[in-house]
Amino acid sequence: MTACRYDSGGGRMKYVTEYRDAARAQALAATIRAEAAPGGAYAFMEFCGGHTHAISRYGIEDLLPPDIRMIHGPGCPVCVLPVGRIDAAIALARNPRVTLCTYADLMRVPASRGNSLQKAKAAGADIRMVYSTLDALRIAAAEPAREVVFFAIGFETTTPPTAIAVQRAARDGLANFSVFCNHVLTPVAMRAILATDAADSVHLDGFVGPAHVSTVIGTEPYRAVAAEFRKPVVVAGFEPLDVMQAVLLLVRQVNEGRCEVENQYIRAVTEAGNLRAQAAVAEVFDLRDRFEWRGLGWVPHSALRLRSEFSRFDAEIRFALETPSASDNPACECAAILRGKKRPAECRLFGTACTPETPMGSCMVSSEGACAATWSYGRFRQPARLAS
Amino acid sequence: MCLAIPALVTEKLPDDMARVSLEGVSKIISLALVDDVAVGDYVILHVGYALTRLDAAEAERTLALLDEAIAAHDGVPV
Ligand code: SF4
Secondary structure: OHHHOOOOOOOOOOOOHHHHEHHHHHHHHHHHHHHOOOOOOEEEEEEEHHHHHHHHHOOHHHHOOOOEEEEEEEEOHHHHOOHHHHHHHHHHHOOOOEEEEEOHHHOOOOOHHHOOHHHHHHOOOOEEEOOOHHHHHHHHHHOOOOEEEEEEEEOOOOHHHHHHHHHHHHHHOOOOEEEEEEEEOHHHHHHHHHHOOHHHOOOOOEEEEOOHHHHHHOOOOHHHHHHHHOOOEEEOOOOHHHHHHHHHHHHHHHHHOOOOEEEOOOOOOOOOOOHHHHHHHHHHEEEOOEEEEOOOEEEEOOEEEEOHHHHHHEHHHHOOOOOOOOOOOOOOOHHHHHOOOOOHHHOOOEOOOEOOOOOOOHHHOOOOOHHHHHHHHHOOOOOOOOEO | OOOOEEEEEEEEEOOOEEEEEEOOEEEEEEOOOOOOOOOOOEEEEEOOEEEEEOOHHHHHHHHHHHHHHHHHOOOOOO
16 A cells, blocks of 8 residues: 555665665575576566565566566556446446545556546545545444445455454444455466466466465465466565565476475465454455456456345445446557566557556556556666665 | 555554554554564554564574575575
């Protein structure tokens, strides 16, 4: 979230600064160069936008040998949300009885016909940015005459806070609160990428697995993906040394022909994950038959909706919401970028018609989007300096 | 969006809430998703909730593993 960037502004920050150490990064880069087989080509996908951001920001690709290619994955929740769902949220916010609460990241995402939540707000819709689901609950309690809808998006990291909000609303009998649920599932998306037809897919030798998603779900759920598709997965933290250590572990797995799930982020991630968070999610949500992703299309069992016991808090039911498929700007290459097929600079609009100030696609909006990360750091090749 | 930061728990508050310090900036967050967090612990803070506790020993172990990997190649020309 915007209020929650991990930039420490140059000061020392426990559990952060030591993983940005420049001397260690250089030494680790030398180790990776020494272990990567000469002439061997390695293609690793970093699933998460958080990793994409770190890789661009700290110029990690420049530290790695040219034989190691990092491919950006679809793990940016703002980027994978299809236009039709944004259109539906805007339609909802135009209902004069509705107050739509949203994370700030969504405000500037392009919707159909040049629209966005920000433009709808400027035109008078009651749209409020919140930092936490608890803020949305507070607004609902304070303004009982308003229909307060929380626009819930995100992977497994962001789902438990939505579950808690629904549990609290039920406990407190908040009749004017509901959730427009767009929560999606990481392991299913990994499968979708690996299972794509050869013509439409990208060759991968392994995944840098999610950091904070994995604090919740643990490392166990990746095991089936690694075994079935014979791809190593190394769960890694979001700091530059975390990413580089994960790359080293992936190189070793490839060299040794292993396809295991390894955990680099042991300071925060366990095999089983956060059971309390998993229980809250299981109580409130169940699987949708299918869900549309930007880039991946309709993917079976890839998203969550509220369980029938909580249907009174489901905005899709309460407001009979329709979420028709809407198409992206035809020149926007986000779909191919989210599948790892193209790089941002291969889009005609990149850096010309499309910049963070005038985004044409959501990959340019979120700072974890591949286009925004490339624009902010890659384009000028002046990555942030590592701490020394 | 999945970015999250380490925060130091400085005070436990009623209703599963806590005060944390982010480099000296104080903030009220929810502990509804975590068990057994004590004052003095670091948690990963995401959209107003602690997602997990940071394990100091494992953090040290990560750095030790890193230095081991680096040392193995020390002096090897690259
Ligand atoms: S540069 Fe803009 S238009 Fe092109 S793929 Fe990225 S977000 Fe879409």
